[in-house]
Amino acid sequence: MNIAWNAITPYASLAGGAVIGLAASLLVLFNGRIAGISGVLGGLLKPRTGDVGWRLAFVGGLVAAPAAYALFAAVPAPHVSASWGAIALAGLLVGVGTRYGSGCTSGHGVCGLSRLSPRSLVATLTFMAAGFATVLVVRHALVL
Amino acid sequence: MPIVTALVAGLLFGLGLIVSGMADPSKVLGFLDLAGAWDPSLAFVMAGAIAVGLGAFAVAKRRRTSLIGLDMQLPASTTVDRRLVGGSLLFGIGWGIAGLCPGPGLVALGMGQPKAAVFVLAMLAGMGIFELLERK
Numbered sequence: 046m047n048i049a050w051n052a053i054t055p056y057a058s059l060a061g062g063a064v065i066g067l068a069a070s071l072l073v074l075f076n077g078r079i080a081g082i083s084g085v086l087g088g089l090l091k092p093r094t095g096d097v098g099w100r101l102a103f104v105g106g107l108v109a110a111p112a113a114y115a116l117f118a119a120v121p122a123p124h125v126s127a128s129w130g131a132i133a134l135a136g137l138l139v140g141v142g143t144r145y146g147s148g149c150t151s152g153h154g155v156c157g158l159s160r161l162s163p164r165s166l167v168a169t170l171t172f173m174a175a176g177f178a179t180v181l182v183v184r185h186a187l188v189l
Numbered sequence: 190m191p192i193v194t195a196l197v198a199g200l201l202f203g204l205g206l207i208v209s210g211m212a213d214p215s216k217v218l219g220f221l222d223l224a225g226a227w228d229p230s231l232a233f234v235m236a237g238a239i240a241v242g243l244g245a246f247a248v249a250k251r252r253r254t255s256l257i258g259l260d261m262q263l264p265a266s267t268t269v270d271r272r273l274v275g276g277s278l279l280f281g282i283g284w285g286i287a288g289l290c291p292g293p294g295l296v297a298l299g300m301g302q303p304k305a306a307v308f309v310l311a312m313l314a315g316m317g318i319f320e321l322l323e324r325k
Binding site for chain 1: 191192195197202204205207208209210211216223226227230234237242247248254259260263266269272273275278279282283285286290294296297305313316317
């Protein structure tokens with residue numbers, strides 16, 4: 046295995062991860078909810094009385110985060126290499142897949158593993174394996 | 190109050206994604222590309238998040254209500270079934286194609302990245318398809 050020593054950001058990633066863990070901790074301790082982005086979003090598509098406000102606030106916070114970050118430092122630009130069509134296909138797969146799988150990187154990966162859920166461990170290992178396999182095919186076997 | 194705590198949680202979550210580098214799909218793909226120059230940073234993000242989350246979820250599991258008196262709504266299901274595995278497979282394929290999952294998709298949308306807007310719209314459409322198929 047070839048490690049990208051020039052790209053790895055252990056301290057920033059550990060610190061950012063801790064902030065993500067803090068955010069998930071706040072949401073479960075105060076709202077009694079799992080900070081799973083796909084679950085929070087999905088719940089907005091079948092709105093129930095009294096269950097919409099916190100979802101919109103959480104999603105709004107995520108979208109507003111770059112503006113908040115910009116108050117302190119320049120926001121690093123995201124690099125999206127996939128084509129428009131590939132992005133649309135990816136979005137569809139992520140939308141359908143996270144709802145059938147009951148979670149994504151945040152709900153299963155962060156919250157589920159933090160609460161030691163075997164279901165979330167299986168889900169996390171599954172989507173990681175599928176992600177590894179997909180990048181292997183896309184980057185090394187064919188050109189999308 | 191629940192609106193305020195959810196807003197703060199969402200904001201912190203997004204800031205954590207930016208600081209950790211995970212709002213950048215090329216960084217995520219660097220982790221998923223085992224055969225290329227591998228960037229293990231995502232594993233550090235997970236480690237940091239889980240190290241903090243372990244304590245909070247241990248407390249949450251023992252409570253019936255939250256600190257502001259709301260019901261503690263933790264998932265009750267423990268069964269591993271085809272829906273869980275099949276859904277996670279589809280999600281992982283989509284994640285590997287774009288390098289975006291739901292959280293970073295929303296944060297990159299907030300950065301004004303046009304492709305993130307397409308990703309989020311397609312993701313909502315995918316979630317809508319799930320609702321149509323599953324709404325009984």
